[in-house]
Every structure is written in C-alpha cells, then in structure tokens.
Amino acid sequence: MTRYRTEGVIAGVILYGSVAAVLIFFYVPIFTLIVFSFSESRFLSFPIEGFSIKWYFALFASREFWPALGNSAILAGVSTTIATTLGTGGAIAWMRWRFRFQRSFQIVSFAPLLFPQLLLGVAMLLWFSVLGGWFDFSPALWTAIIGHIVYITPFALIIIAVQVHGFDDTLEDAARDAGATNWQVFREITLPLIWPGVMSAAIFAFLLSWGNFYVTYSLAGTARTLPTFVFSGIAVGSSPVYPALATVTFVPALLLLGLADWFRRRAAKRQMGAWKDT
Amino acid sequence: MRIIRKSWTDPGLLLATLPLTAIMAFFFLIPLVMTALLSFQGTQYYRLIWTWSSDTWVDVFTHWHYWSIIIRTLTMALICVVLCVLISLPVSYAMVHRVRSLENHITILIVFAFLTDAVLKTFGWVLFLDRTGVMNGALSALGFGPQATDILFTPVATMLGMVYNLLPYTIFCIYLSMKRIDRDLMLAAYDAGASRFRTFWEITLPLARPGIFAGAILVFVLALGVFLEPKVMGGGTSPMAAELIRQTFETRVNWPLGAALTLVIIVIGTATLAVAGLAAHRATKAAAESTE
Numbered sequence: 253m254t255r256y257r258t259e260g261v262i263a264g265v266i267l268y269g270s271v272a273a274v275l276i277f278f279y280v281p282i283f284t285l286i287v288f289s290f291s292e293s294r295f296l297s298f299p300i301e302g303f304s305i306k307w308y309f310a311l312f313a314s315r316e317f318w319p320a321l322g323n324s325a326i327l328a329g330v331s332t333t334i335a336t337t338l339g340t341g342g343a344i345a346w347m348r349w350r351f352r353f354q355r356s357f358q359i360v361s362f363a364p365l366l367f368p369q370l371l372l373g374v375a376m377l378l379w380f381s382v383l384g385g386w387f388d389f390s391p392a393l394w395t396a397i398i399g400h401i402v403y404i405t406p407f408a409l410i411i412i413a414v415q416v417h418g419f420d421d422t423l424e425d426a427a428r429d430a431g432a433t434n435w436q437v438f439r440e441i442t443l444p445l446i447w448p449g450v451m452s453a454a455i456f457a458f459l460l461s462w463g464n465f466y467v468t469y470s471l472a473g474t475a476r477t478l479p480t481f482v483f484s485g486i487a488v489g490s491s492p493v494y495p496a497l498a499t500v501t502f503v504p505a506l507l508l509l510g511l512a513d514w515f516r517r518r519a520a521k522r523q524m525g526a527w528k529d530t
Numbered sequence: 531m532r533i534i535r536k537s538w539t540d541p542g543l544l545l546a547t548l549p550l551t552a553i554m555a556f557f558f559l560i561p562l563v564m565t566a567l568l569s570f571q572g573t574q575y576y577r578l579i580w581t582w583s584s585d586t587w588v589d590v591f592t593h594w595h596y597w598s599i600i601i602r603t604l605t606m607a608l609i610c611v612v613l614c615v616l617i618s619l620p621v622s623y624a625m626v627h628r629v630r631s632l633e634n635h636i637t638i639l640i641v642f643a644f645l646t647d648a649v650l651k652t653f654g655w656v657l658f659l660d661r662t663g664v665m666n667g668a669l670s671a672l673g674f675g676p677q678a679t680d681i682l683f684t685p686v687a688t689m690l691g692m693v694y695n696l697l698p699y700t701i702f703c704i705y706l707s708m709k710r711i712d713r714d715l716m717l718a719a720y721d722a723g724a725s726r727f728r729t730f731w732e733i734t735l736p737l738a739r740p741g742i743f744a745g746a747i748l749v750f751v752l753a754l755g756v757f758l759e760p761k762v763m764g765g766g767t768s769p770m771a772a773e774l775i776r777q778t779f780e781t782r783v784n785w786p787l788g789a790a791l792t793l794v795i796i797v798i799g800t801a802t803l804a805v806a807g808l809a810a811h812r813a814t815k816a817a818a819e820s821t822e
Binding site: 260263264266267270277288341342345349361369371398421456479 | 532533534535536537538540541542543545546547549550551553554555557558559560561562564565568617620621623624625627628629634636638639640641642643644645646647648649650651652653654655656657658662663664694697701725726727747748751752754755756757758762772775776779785788789792795796799803
C-alpha cells in the first residue's frame, strides 16, 4: 500500500505543480508589463523606482497611438465580420451537407491554418505587388484586411463547425412542414440555434486579428496597427509607453473573454433546459 | 443529425461555399503558385527580370549558408515540439482529472494569455529577463549576485519565447483528446491492479495519441515560421528561416531567392504534415485491426 501512496504523492506533485508552473509561466511577461507601466523612471529597470501613471498620459498624447488604434479597430472589425460570415456558411457546408468536391473545398478552406503566418503574408505580398503593378495600387490597410480574412476564416469555421455538430434538425423540418422557405428556415431556426458558436467564433476572430503581427506586418504597407506600432517602437528603443500600451490593450481582451464565457454559460444552461423539457 | 446531399445547382450551397472558395483560391492558392513561378525569375540591380531560369535554385542548393539557417530552424522547431508536448501532457492530464472544479477557470486563464498580443508578451519577456530586469532584480534582492541570469539574446531565450507562444496549441489539442477518453477504461485498469503510471502509460497515452499528434504538427509548422522570437528575444544573433526570408525580400530585394527559400520552408512543412498524416492513418488502422 505504501508504494501506491508514494506514487500518489509523486503524481500529485507533478500534476498540480505543472498546472501551477504553466499558469505562472503564462503570466510572467504579462505581469512584468503591468508593473513596468506604472514606473516613474523612463528606464525599464527593476526594481522600479517610483509609482506614476504619467506613461499612460504620454501614450494618449502620442500622435502615432491613435491612428494605430483606429487601424487596429477597422482591421479587426471588418475582417471579423467577413471571416465569421464566410465561416458560418463554410461550417454548415462542412458538417451538414455532402456534395461533389467537398474534400477539395475542405482542404482549400482549412489549409491557411497550417501555414506559417509570415510565409502566408510573404506569398500574398508577392501577389499583391503583381496585382498592384497591373492595377496601380500599393499595399495598404485593405490588403491587410484580405490577409486577415484568409488567415482567420479557418479558425472561425472550426469553432462554428463544433456548434453545428451537435445540431438538432427536427425544428428545421417542423418549420419547413409549416411552409417556411429555405431562407426563412435559416434565418428563424438555424441561425439562432448556432448563434452561440457564431458569437464565440466572432470574438475569437476579433482577438486573433487584433493581436496579429505577422500578417499585418507583411501586408499593411505603411499603415500601422497596434502590434506593428509596438514592434517598430521596441526596435528603436524601449520606453515605458509600451508597457502602458500593453496594459491598456488587456482591458478589451478581458471584456471580450468575459463576454465569450457568458455566452458559453448561457448556451450550456439553455441546453440543460432543453433536456429538462423533453 | 441528418446529412443532406446537395448538388452544385443548389443556391444555398453556392451561397455557403462559393465566396469562401473564391477568396481562398484568389488570395491563397494563386499567391502560392505565384511564389513558385517567381522562384524561376532573375534579378538585376534590385529589379525583377522575367526570365525563365533555374539560377536561383542552383544558388539555393549551392550555398551552405542558407541550409545552415534552415537546419537551425528545423532543429529549433523539433526541440520546441518536444518541450511543448512534454509540458502539455501533465498539464492536460491534471486539467481533465485533478482540478475539475477549476477546469473552466484555468482554460480561460490560458486562453487570455494566449490571445494577448504576441509582440507585447515577447517584449514583456525581454523586460523580465534583461540584465536590469525583473528576474535579476528579484534574485539580487534575495542575495544572488548582481547578475544571476544572462540568457537574453541567446538561442535559449529564443526557445523560451517559442515554447511560450506555441505551448497553448499542444495544451488544447492534448486536453481535448484526453477529455474524450472514457474514464471507465482507466477505472478498469486500476481495478485490475495497474498503478497510476502504468495506467497512464498503457491507457491514457495511446488513447490521447491523436491529440498529441495534432498538437505536435501544429507547433512544428508554426515554429518553422517564427520571426518575432529570434528577432526580439534572440537579439537577431542566430537568425532563423523567417528572418532570412524577410531579409532577402526587404534588404537584398532579391524576390526570386526569397520566393525559393519560402518554398523550401513550405515544402518541408507540407512534407512533415504528409508523413505525419500517413503515420497517423497507419496507426489508427493498426489499432482498429488489433481490436477486432
């Protein structure tokens, strides 16, 4: 029996220890940034010498911050909307239908996920340069939007596909029997049922786009978003403005994640309710 | 759920698949073909010349310099995969079996860390590891010399950054596959007198293999293309493939060479996927036969 007990102790130490260690590991740089954002000194050395919030004011007064924030918002907003719409259609076609060339469709709509982002960006940049030569344009925010759509749609598709997977189609049949058109069935029955999946896909897509560096860096031309703004800033020299910026960007991510969790709980509760009803 | 057969004349099918297919074909497949074509062109005085020659490829295959960087990238990617899998196994196991009441909270904590801007997190690591950073500050306060650690701007720091940014992929893949394992199988093994470690080795690990495989492949492919970590945390002293490719395009303005190097990495990544996919297919087939 002692052998089992020591084994249990070792297993417990490894398991609980690994979870604790990984959580600490994940939050080391995040807490480091938060601490440095309140530093008094302009040099980022530890221990910090005094507490101040002046770097937040410096950040908000910076002329480059606001355009970068605006670009990030436009980029993430537009590409999330389009990627989620495309992903919804794609997920239904993946999971619920059978058609010719379905395999090819699945490969084409999934492949960008398995590509190193920088290479995806480089390959698209080459193509945009050729197109730009023909139609006389240069890479800007909208080319980055297309890049983000290609990169993010597979993620959205998979998340929605999971929701479509457990789909109960008797309601659709009932609506169809009652004389609803295909579009009405989709709008009134299908979409509300998969809505939690669509929403979490949208939130995930937004965060992926908001924090994306590689694709934006290759495709946005001279337009700066928050990640590329930070990258060019820390390449020149570090300043407490960037930790302050990091802390500011944690807020929307936290809110969106809370929202996603709320949707998930509500969906789970509904499912429980549906079970009880039947 | 019923699977519905659709023909290509169905408007719903066209609406759901055509825009997506068009975008992927026009902005993903064509760029790949473009890259392949471009690698056969020439360059002179920083300008692209349309000639069909294989000079660039001869250049790629005769310069040891490129291959040393590619081999370094492969080695770093493989080490990163091994570390990520080794760390993820106990973490995922604990998330499924030990800390079940906290499972959702831990998932959310990991997702939040994962979705935070990678540039900022990498910069956070620099601040933490720097000579005057948090780590050394804390260690010297505890009485360990003025500079206890000095790993920033070395390949070790690059590896730390890579594991940091890619670990969530393996954790989630392995976690999801372990979550699907029937607990009764494990209980049966305990009843039969197997120890915890033996049960883990003979029941959990083989059943979680698809997740381990998926996570490892994802991390490997993503690790082949890392750019930020070698640049910001490695200090650019030992560049990896992505940095080489970026330099070829931006600094040397040699597009055919850049395209050829991009293709080399894409081919290595795709070949790995193909081999791994085949191996996984064989393994599942063998497993299915052995249970019959």
